[in-house]
Amino acid sequence: MKPWRVIGFDADDTLWHNETIFENVHERYRALLSSYHGAAIVDRTLFATEIRNLELYGYGVKGFTLSAIETAIELTQGKIGADEIRTLIELGREMLDHPVVLLDGVVDTLELLARSHRLLVITKGDLRDQERKLAKSGLGALFQHVEILSEKDQASYASILRRHDIKPAEFLMVGNSLKSDILPVLALGGGGVHVPYHLTWGHERTTEQPNAPGRFFEIGNLRELPGLL
Amino acid sequence: MKPWRVIGFDADDTLWHNETIFENVHERYRALLSSYHGAAIVDRTLFATEIRNLELYGYGVKGFTLSAIETAIELTQGKIGADEIRTLIELGREMLDHPVVLLDGVVDTLELLARSHRLLVITKGDLRDQERKLAKSGLGALFQHVEILSEKDQASYASILRRHDIKPAEFLMVGNSLKSDILPVLALGGGGVHVPYHLTWGHERTTEQPNAPGRFFEIGNLRELPGLL
Numbered sequence: 523m524k525p526w527r528v529i530g531f532d533a534d535d536t537l538w539h540n541e542t543i544f545e546n547v548h549e550r551y552r553a554l555l556s557s558y559h560g561a562a563i564v565d566r567t568l569f570a571t572e573i574r575n576l577e578l579y580g581y582g583v584k585g586f587t588l589s590a591i592e593t594a595i596e597l598t599q600g601k602i603g604a605d606e607i608r609t610l611i612e613l614g615r616e617m618l619d620h621p622v623v624l625l626d627g628v629v630d631t632l633e634l635l636a637r638s639h640r641l642l643v644i645t646k647g648d649l650r651d652q653e654r655k656l657a658k659s660g661l662g663a664l665f666q667h668v669e670i671l672s673e674k675d676q677a678s679y680a681s682i683l684r685r686h687d688i689k690p691a692e693f694l695m696v697g698n699s700l701k702s703d704i705l706p707v708l709a710l711g712g713g714g715v716h717v718p719y720h721l722t723w724g725h726e727r728t729t730e731q732p733n734a735p736g737r738f739f740e741i742g743n744l745r746e747l748p749g750l751l
Numbered sequence: 752m753k754p755w756r757v758i759g760f761d762a763d764d765t766l767w768h769n770e771t772i773f774e775n776v777h778e779r780y781r782a783l784l785s786s787y788h789g790a791a792i793v794d795r796t797l798f799a800t801e802i803r804n805l806e807l808y809g810y811g812v813k814g815f816t817l818s819a820i821e822t823a824i825e826l827t828q829g830k831i832g833a834d835e836i837r838t839l840i841e842l843g844r845e846m847l848d849h850p851v852v853l854l855d856g857v858v859d860t861l862e863l864l865a866r867s868h869r870l871l872v873i874t875k876g877d878l879r880d881q882e883r884k885l886a887k888s889g890l891g892a893l894f895q896h897v898e899i900l901s902e903k904d905q906a907s908y909a910s911i912l913r914r915h916d917i918k919p920a921e922f923l924m925v926g927n928s929l930k931s932d933i934l935p936v937l938a939l940g941g942g943g944v945h946v947p948y949h950l951t952w953g954h955e956r957t958t959e960q961p962n963a964p965g966r967f968f969e970i971g972n973l974r975e976l977p978g979l980l
Contacts, residue, residue: 578847580879584813591820592840600833604824607836611821618807649878650809650901672879 526713526751528688529635531665532697533645533652535719536744538659539623544586545721547613551590554606558598568593569724576725580672582648587614618651622658627745629661634748636664643668644682644695646702674702676709683710696747701728704738713737717744755942755980757917758864760894761926762874762881764948765973767888768852773815774950776842780819783835787827797822798953805954809901811877816843847880851887856974858890863977865893872897873911873924875931903931905938912939925976930957933967942966946973 534540551568552561559567571589579585590610594602635641643665645652652670656662667686671678683690690711697703697717704714705728714732716739732738739750763769780797781790788796800818808814819839823831864870872894874881881899885891896915900907912919919940926932926946933943934957943961945968961967968979 575844578844578879579813580877584808584817584877588813588816588840588843591836595833595837598833600837602833604827604829604831604836607820607833608824608829611817614817615804615807648809648813649899650807653901670878672882 525692526639526694527692528640528642528686528694530642530644530682530693530695530707531632532695532699532703533643533655534647535698535721536625536696536703536717537628537643537661538625538655541719541721541723543617543620544723547617550613551594551610554609555594555597558601564593564597567597571596573725580648581646583614583617583651584648586617587611590614618654622655624659624661625744627743631744631747632661632664635751639751641665642682642686644671644674644679645669646671646674674706676706679706679710679712683712696744698722699726700730700732701726704732705730708732708734708738714739715747715750716740717742717747754921755868755923756921757869757871757915757923759871759873759911759922759924759936760861761924761928761932762872762884763876764927764950765854765925765932765946766857766872766890767854767884770948770950770952772846772849773952776846779842780823780839783838784823784826784831787830793822793826796826800825802954809877810875812843812846812880813877815846816840819843847883851884853888853890854973856972860973860976861890861893864980868980870894871911871915873900873903873908874898875900875903903935905935908935908939908941912941925973927951928955929959929961930955933961934959937961937963937967943968944976944979945969946971946976 531537552564555564568590571593572586575585575589579588587610591607594606594610632641641664643656649670656668669682683693694713694715695703695707696715698719700716704716707714714737741747741750760766781793784793797819800822801815804814804818808817816839820836823835823839861870870893872885878899885897898911912922923942923944924932924936925944927948929945933945936943943966970976970979
C-alpha cells in the first residue's frame with residue numbers, strides 16, 4: 523500500500539455519533555406534528571426546507587432548528603402554537619448541548635496512528651459546535667490541525683492540502699460519507715477509506731461509486747484502519 | 752514606528768457595514784412587538800437572551816434569529832402568532848442575503864497596503880456567512896489568509912500567529928472593537944489600530960482603555976492607516 527503520511531478524519535459519524543441524535547430529534551418532531559400530518563410528509567417537507575436553506579444557512583444545528591420551525595409553520599398552516607415552537611428551540615439547544623459519544627475503536631486507533639502519522643480533523647458544520655464537540659471528545663491533542671469547513675468538496679480539500687503543504691498522493695481521508703469524505707479526495711489523487719455509519723442523512727447520499735483501485739478501501743470499523751496501512 | 756510586517760483586519764464594521772443591518776432589524780423587531788412592550792424592554796430582553804445563548808450558539812445571524820424568536824415568545828407570553836415568527840425567520844434570511852457595502856476608503860487602502868505588507872482577515876461569526884460576505888466584497892485576493900473564529904481572544908490570536916509563523920511584535924491588528932480586535936493583540940505584544948464605527952453592539956463594549964504607547968493608535972477612517980505605517 524501507498525505510504526500515506528497524513529490521515530484526515532471526518533468527525534460526525536466517523537469519530538463520534540451524530541446522525542443518531544438527529545434521528546432522535548426527527549422522531550420527536552414527527553410526534554409534535556402527528557396531529558397534522560403523517561411521518562412521511564413531515565420528513566419530506568423538512569428535508570426540502572433544509573435543502574432549500576442550505577446555501578444560506580450552511581450545515582449544522584442552528585440552521586436545522588430554523589428549518590424545523592419554518593417547516594412546522596408551513597405544515598400546520600400557521601396553527602402551530604408558540605409553546606410548540608419553544609419546544610423546537612429547546613430541541614435545538616439539546617442537540618448543541620448533547621454529550622459526545624465516541625464510536626467504538628476510535629481512541630485506540632487514533633492513539634496508535636498518531637505515533638506514525640500526521641493526523642487532521644476535517645469536518646463541516648457550525649464553527650462553535652464542532653469546536654465544542656472536539657473539546658468534549660478529549661481527542662484534540664492527537665490532531666495536528668483541525669479544519670472546520672462550510673463545504674467539503676474538491677476545492678476545499680485542495681486548499682487544505684496546499685495550506686499544509688501536503689501532496690495529494692500522501693494524503694488519506696477517512697470518513698462515513700462517500701460524497702463529502704471520499705469522492706472529492708480521490709478526484710484530487712489522494713486515498714479514501716470509507717467507514718459506513720448505520721444512518722446517512724439524505725443530502726450525503728450518492729449513487730456514484732468510487733473507482734480508484736489501490737486508493738479506495740472500505741472497512742466496517744475504525745479498528746481495521748491500522749491493518750490497512 | 753515599528754516595522755509591522757503583517758496586518759490583520761477585522762471584517763464586520765471595519766471593512767463593511769454590519770451593525771447598521773442589525774440596527775435596522777432591531778427597529779422592525781421593536782415595531783413587531785410594540786403592541787406588547789415598549790422599545791426599551793424589547794431591546795433589553797433580546798440582548799439578555801442573546802448573551803444567555805452566546806456560549807451555545809456563538810456569534811452570527813442564525814443564533815440571533817433563534818434568540819429573537821425565543822424572546823418574542825417570552826415577551827408575548829406565547830401570544831405571538833406563527834405569521835410573526837415566520838416574519839422573524841424572513842428577517843434572518845434577509846440579513847444573510849444582504850448586499851455587502853464596503854466602508855469608505857477600504858479598497859484604496861487595502862490595495863495600497865497589499866503591495867508592502869501581508870494582509871489577513873480575522874473575523875468571527877457564522878462560517879458560511881462570513882465566507883459569503885468576503886466573496887461578495889470582492890476583496891478576497893488582497894488577503895493572504897482568512898481566519899474565521901468562534902471567539903476573538905488572546906488565545907485565538909496567539910494560535911493564529913503561531914500557525915502562520917508571525918511574531919507578535921510584527922503584527923498589527925485593525926478593527927472597530929477594542930474588546931475583540933485591539934486589547935487581546937496588545938496583551939500579546941502586538942500593535943492595534945482602532946477605527947471606531949458609529950454603532951457598537953452592547954457585547955463589544957468595554958470600559959478598559961488600551962495602554963500601550965507606541966503600539967496603540969486610533970484613526971477615524973481606514974484611509975489614515977498607510978500614513979501611520
